[in-house]
Amino acid sequence: MALQSLDITRRSATTTPSPSQRKTQEVVKLIDVSKCIGCKACQAACMEWNDTRDKIGTNHGVLDNPMDLTANSWTVMRYSEVETGRGLEWLIRKDGCMHCADPGCLKACPAPGAIVQYSNGIVDFQEENCIGCGYCITGCPFNIPRLSGKDGKVYKCTLCSDRVAVGLEPACAKTCPTGAIVFGTKDDMIHHAEGRVADLKSRGFAEAGIYDPLGVGGTHVMYVLQHADKPGIYHGLPKDPSVSAMVTLWKGAVKPIASFALAAGVFGAFFHYVTKGPNEVSEEIEKEFKDEK
Amino acid sequence: MKNDPKKLLRFTPMERANHWLTAIIFFLAALSGLSFFHPFFFPLTQLFGGGVWTRILHPFFGVAMLLSFGGMFFRFKQQNVITPADREWLRHVREMAGGDDRNMPEAGKFNGGQKLLFWLFAACMALLILSGIVIWRAYFSFLFPVEAVRVASVVHAAAAAVMIALIIFHIYAAIWTRESIDAMLYGRVRRAWARQHHPAWFRQMTGGEK
């Protein structure tokens, strides 16, 4: 499939820039939690389109099912029954890859081209190149990628890059019965979200707002939240997510510097040798033990 | 003659075998590990049958390393207890590096530098193994919170870098100090060599002869 609209701008474990002259429109999937009825159509459409099938599990005393993201379930609904000033609220959040502008997974990945970012903002895993180390899991601030027990590769939402590549919306956005998931350019989605926030404020949700965290450079999956001041009540949505300092340390400057230091060590040794010469048995001692020669 | 009985026995065959086994595993572990360390090294995965195989094998190299290095550790632990003389030796290490050994205290079987190296190796190994388990995604990572995995990743990378640096130093020291490699290759060293580099050990081995 030709990638008409999917020019790669960033590639994991690649130190030189990808061809980046072409700039396409940034896309966003906007999830309006205030419109979400938790029907799981997105979960069904995701599995159907992507030809994955999770196992038939059990009920755990809640409506969530499957209970967590898996290599087959790239999105799940998270249900939270929360008492707020308005009484009981049932907050239902579709969880899945946020497609960060500054993706921790891509940063952490050691396999060249296993994770790519397209110029439209989609962060996509190329399982062909994935080596299964799981570093992306370590790198992700949202706990999204899942390792498959079957093939040892990591999977997550692709934002239906195969659909977006031919000008279609992601399967979840298309199917969403109530229009809680919409898809479009980032500009349009922000405009849409602002309209939703205004509506929510008019209904008494004073803290309604958009979730597009800057700590990860903004995301290409955004939420409209009724209580944007408390993202944590939406089943633990992080308030100020960012790529962990540990990951930055691990994958940042330290490694090139360490590599350079190791190389310097080798060179230092070499120059030590040629400047100082070898550490040999002294001539006096040699004389003492001349029988040995 | 390599096995001239007049030479002093420095390492037994088992000790040498253990050392070289450890050395080989170290290279496997280091090369496979380096391939994930920085993209620059990723082509090293080709040595192991590609990225996936490298990812699968590396932790097992680590386990092998643990066993092999563990053997060494218990073999040499007693001989590497640091004494006040070793500390003195270490204080004069700069002079030593400059090629001036006049003020160096007499070294035993291992000098202070070697002993320090031994313990640093051990420390790095411990860190590598512990952090390695935490980041071993296929079997263990799911047991730990992600923040622990992140810390372990940093520790593992740092310990590995230090370990490699130490090994580079170790190899260089062996090259720099002529004939050291023979000791590990063939087990025996010339008495002159021992007298020069490890006088205390020389006396111990020769019962004070000269």
Place this chain on the structure above:
Amino acid sequence: MTNHWVDIKNANVIIVMGGNAAEAHPCGFKWVTEAKAHNHATFVVVDPRFTRSAAVADLYVPLRTGTDIAFLGGVINYLLSRDKLQHEYVKAYTNAPFIVKEGYEFNDGLFSGYDEAARTYDKSTWAYEAGPDGYARLDVTMQHPRCVLQLLKKHYSRYTPEAVSNICGTPGDTFLKVCELIATTSVPDRTLTFLYAVGWTQHSVGSQMIRTAAMVQLLLGNVGMAGGGVNALRGHSNIQGLTDLGLMSNLLPGYLTLPGEKETDYRKYIGARAFKPLRPGQMDYWQNYEKFHVSLMKSWFGNAATKDNNWCFDWLPKLDKIYDVLQAFELMHQGKLNGYFCQGFNPLASIPNKAKLTAALSRLKYLVVIDPLDTETSCFWENHGKYNDVDPARIQTEVIRMPSTCFAEENGSLTNSGRWLQWHYRGAPPPGDAKPDAEIIAGIFLKLRDMYRKEGGAFPDPILSLTWDYDIPHSPAPEELAKEYNGKALADLADPKDPAKAVLRKGQQLDGFIQLRADGSTSCGCWIFSGAWTEKGNMMARRDNSDPSGLGNTLGWAFAWPANRRILYNRASCDPSGKPWDPNRRLVYWDGSKWTGFDVPDFKPDSAPSEGMGPFIMQPEGVGRLFALDKMAEGPFPEHYEPFETPIGTNPLHPKVINNPAARVFRDDMKDFGKSRDFPYAATSYRVTEHFHFWTKHTRISSILQPEQYVEIGEDLAKEKGIKAGDRVKVRSKRGFIEAVAVVTKRIRPLQVNGETVHHVGIPIHWGFKGIARNGYLANTLTPFVGDANTQTPEFKSFLVNIEKA
């Protein structure tokens, strides 16, 4: 639905009550979120459970299951006592000014005319007082003590906010908040829509719950309006169509009715259905009944149906009573039924009291199941351990099961709840040897006809004369059948205005039911569907989705019965002078010479407003009925009756008459009703969004999304019983028990009712002993065998259980 799905977006206030649209109809529910987002609508959910619909509601209102009439009766009282009515509408378009006959009474829970032994009413007093001209009498001032408005006031004066709160358990201030909101739509430019489903129908007083909502809407002037109406969401893809086609014991296609055994005289039969107008100048469309009936008989019996034999009137079976599905299983249980066909219906799972059903099916001689799936009913004789503990050796029923195709494998039309007939196409062949239903029915019929031809037998005439001129007799094409129910001219049809001209030539498809004749010159298999396949072709397959008014009436999309009309009673969206009540929501209007607009007028197209014809043209009086006359079994005004299994054991309004005195109940089943001292919790059964009835447990993705049977209980009850989320629990009713996983939730709260605390237990229905989801108990093991008095719909929504840790 009086309106349709897209029209919901035009509402200002939306009340989901007696349903859970977000879960059961998510894609239709989008028009609720659209109304909120783009019409700034306020959305209210009234339900015992805080459902997924409630999750996006502006206001969630709890009430005890089965008390909706009390709630809505309270709303009526509020509207009347605070004078929040659309006055002009009520006066002109409802029977509020009509005077009711002397003798009509309501005392202590019973209306006049009750026969306790027969559990029925003599409804003769539930009628209008006739004037000297033979028409019903009116008092336009609506002050006459026996006028409908005054009777209504009197009837609902008992439904004070305190009484409502006491019966329903709804907090008083919340109830008043809803009332205030509803009252805001009494102005002409605001509308309220009620969306309901089986949360209303599945009660012993289900029909009356719906009627109460309809009455509220009439008082507010919301019937016939864009964004108004009373909208049944309906649960199955073609249950609207199959009901329209009359597949019920007492119906014929198009809501024509079968004769009873006292109606063996053809003229009397027609006379009793072609009602005389009750007011002058009214259209009273049922006057055309004979045209519909004769055309149907021509369609079925062709040349055998002649004027001389009263169009084969004798061939129609005559009813002695209603044979609904509860009656069928009752007869089966008594051993009076020998054979039973289940076509795409899984009654063992879908009908109450599984134990009774199993016993009943075991007494059949033969059972024929036509279904695409491996259903519980077809396997009722198989032992599936605790989930179906029967001994096959002792079950002597012969079972034949025939695999049918599913939607993807056939052409045809389905009718949605907005009454749209939409055509669909075959995309792939069926698995194995499966055949379309029409072919299976044809296969059975042709064999049977052959046997009667060869062997003779009991009254073979209707079988031998049934029209069967399909090109391939064993495989009638959907297209042929669609043309047949649309109807055609059997002779050249003369234009009534110019007899020299023919509107249609012999053999041509009818344009609509307006062309039907009672003289045998037209055939039509279902008059309300006439217009679906005309000379222009298949109107059901039309795909023009343009919406010129922006109100969502896409007249070029598919075909809606009747006559492609999208909003019923749309004449009522205009004031008596023919001007739309709300200029921003113009559906139809009088343009000076005719009715026109963005919908097909539900009216005589050339009847000027000055002629005074009422907008409810199917009614003999032309207006909407606040007083139902004799149309309802348990009374002309809805009255709150407790569920047959009531958690409070009394009816606070009239302790002597606790339950619906006319409900469908069999004597033998009474002993199987539980009392609150043994079964203290109010249970209600329902669908959840991940599943569709008993089908999707055979579907992998759906089974993944909700794999295992569960019940929902509130945190308080869980604490009381020591149950934690995820525990296995046993839920018992008088009729049996099920085991399931407990979901403990804040979304079900105890309610204070009549001085007691009432807990609800929620019981999703979707699991059974067949399918790829985890096997479970059929939820209908628990439900009681009692039905609504008018529709016989079982009371799945209110019964009593006990619960304990398993």
Place this chain on the structure above:
Amino acid sequence: MQVTRRQFFKVCAAGIGTSSIAALGFSTDALADVREFKLTRSTETRNTCPYCSVSCGLVMYSMGDKAKNAESSIFHIEGDPDHPVNRGTLCPKGAALVDFIHSPDRLRHPEYRAPGSREWKRISWDEAFEKVARLMKDDRDKNFMAKNGEGATVNRWLTTGFLAASASSNESGYITHKVVRSTGILVFDNQARV
């Protein structure tokens, strides 16, 4: 092919050389690529969801172009974006329809269960029709009521009942009603209530 000793060494050397180069980073990575768009060239058919009464429009995608030798099989279903009600959306049940079509529990052949038997027996359609028609005729001939106790013509058959569907098409429903009434069956209902 004869390989001389010298050639053999050359080949080996070349092999070692290339693998060494590969080890130094000259290998070509598999190009990063999105998944093939799976609907290209599939056949589209319009349909209606068979579940609830919203009756969402569907587009079904099937394998095979309906050529004589290609057996169509539906492999994907999504909402019809032109449909005025669902506008391309589908609920969780609708979005999973492809698994309904291919459910392992679909019935494939007519089957018969004899009285007291523990199992199904596969039969042909002809046998099935024959059996059912015979059972019907025997029961009808025996129990058909032409007149009631009062002598009125009632022409009814009360000992066999028919429960019609909720999701079969109008055309199936119409022909079912026509046939059922012609036999005089009154015990007749559908799934409107449940």
